Amino acid sequence: MSTISRGMRNAFRNGLRTLSITVILAMSIAMALIMLMAMKTVEMKIESVKSSVGNTITVTPAGVRGFEGGGELLGSDDLATIQKTDNVSEVTAIVSERLNSDDTNLESPIEPGSFGERQNNRGYNGGGVPPESSSGDRKFTMPVTVTGIDNLENLSALNMSKLEITAGEKFLSGSEDKIALVGKDLAQKNNLNVGSIFSAFNQEIKVLGLFDAGNTFANAQLIMPILCVQEISGQKNMYNSFIVQVDSVENLDKVGDSISSALEDKADVVSSAQSTESIIKPLENIKSISVYSLIGSVVAGSVIILLTMVMIVRERRREIGVLKAIGSSNYGIVSQFISEALCLTLISSVAGIILGALLSNPVLKVLVNNASADGASGVPGATPGRGMMRMVNAIPGIQNTFRDISAVLDWSIVLYGLVVALLIAIIGSMLPAYFIAKVRPAEVMRSE
């Protein structure tokens, strides 16, 4: 029997007490662990939102959001101005078009639904010319969206979280050919395959490839070389938006300001930092809740083990006196009690880790639901217009930010948990150690 094994045996000396302390302590350790996981998960999410958003600035014509509003499109002189701005590493230009049934033989796979019908009845169908459908003899169909772009690698400019070519191939940058990548839903609806021909603006367009962007809206779209779209739609040297890549996040504001002043009131300039702030804020709220709860539960755990140890030491005063009288050092007795405290916390932390692993996801869900509800109401104009939604959607991954959150349980966290438990045990043994040292061995002579 050594000091340590004696301490471990003492941990089970009073079965009922051991059980109740273990249960309470396990709950506080589970709480600490859950908060630690929540913190880590949210931190990772913030990082990924920040990095996926990256250091981009979106430049759109003033007063235009998506397909709504008035204003003039941006021109190639504007493009040149932006390209010349300091700290700009890359500019991706976008031309967007919507093909009505008059413009194309393609049918959108998206059912108009009540929303689309309402939009249509209000005449929100792009061109402003009332389509024949309003006279009631033709069923209204959703227009097909075309994105003209040069750089297929720039997913954020494409407003997609992925671009997977399922058949055929991508077009090359700088291409002027009348070719298109067709979203897989659109292709299916119109029986298109690689090599098929369809018409747009009275031109024959060849299908170069099919893609899957992972969501229904994007899979109903066409992606075409920007020069081709400009040509067939008669908008040479005109652009709907520029996605400006800035060399580093620190220069985001500076570049945004210089572009704004260079283009004066011709353009709206929105940096990714501005649009992510509203998404990151609720995440940061969750993070601070977790930090406080983590500290709270570690403190609670320490107090529990502290009170327990104080109680145990007081109860065993005489025994401590006896150990001193038969030749034990203070150090030996203190280590025996620390090993008892460690043993209690260790059992509790095993139970706590299991409990924490089981409960982390449900707890995180509750946290996230509350926080994202707060967050949504905090974003100005988030509900009214599609414009805002489009802007938010323009940042890939953000739509999924809240949906995709789930706790990351890895071994490092279990390790953290054990370290937390160790900390709790040591803090909890400190005061008792002082009491132990103060026990006068002569007290054993006194009868109770």
Place this chain on the structure above:
Amino acid sequence: MIRVKNISKKFENGGAEVWAVNNVSFGLESGIFCAIIGKSGSGKSTLLAMLGALDKPSQGTIDVDGKDVTLMSEAKLIDYRRNRIGFVFQNYNLVPNLSALENVMLPLEFAGINKNDRKSRAKKLLLQVGISEDKHNRKPLHLSGGEQQRVSIARALANSPKFILADEPTGNLDSNTGRTIVDLLKRLAKSENTTIIAVTHDQTIADQAEVVLQMKDGKLSMK
């Protein structure tokens, strides 16, 4: 050899000074069986605690084999309690969740003796004080008072101390059992050349002692 010179112990009880032991001096040769008698509150336990280095005297010196216990450092005091002194208490003071054998092994562990030697020595000691092997693994609660006191005597003997200090060792036992315990202590004094200092209220025990010291209001007188 122990020489106690002019030791006193003062306690403060709510501002009032109490001299529990007042200017006590005496000497004892090795292997003596000595009894300390006296009324309750006369200072017997206090004197014993100072002899066993459980408490420091307010004044005076305690010389054991040429070394002054009152001047020892904390580490030396631990060593002194461990190797020179064995304690026997009225209420046995065995560690309740350790077996008889483990209780006897405890001081051997503190002295740094390896596990196997501890075990064989503890077994030998228990047999020596009359605890049969079938009781070695029993917890104190499952032993009678007399058996518990035997175990505590075995524990006191573990590190072959020069002194056994016993505070009313028979106080909780019936007179027959008490007598066998006293016989055991007397026999050990002779066989191990251990000095036994036993505090007692029992006149029949005092009658068997070679030296009897009487405490009265903190003062000592030979009898």
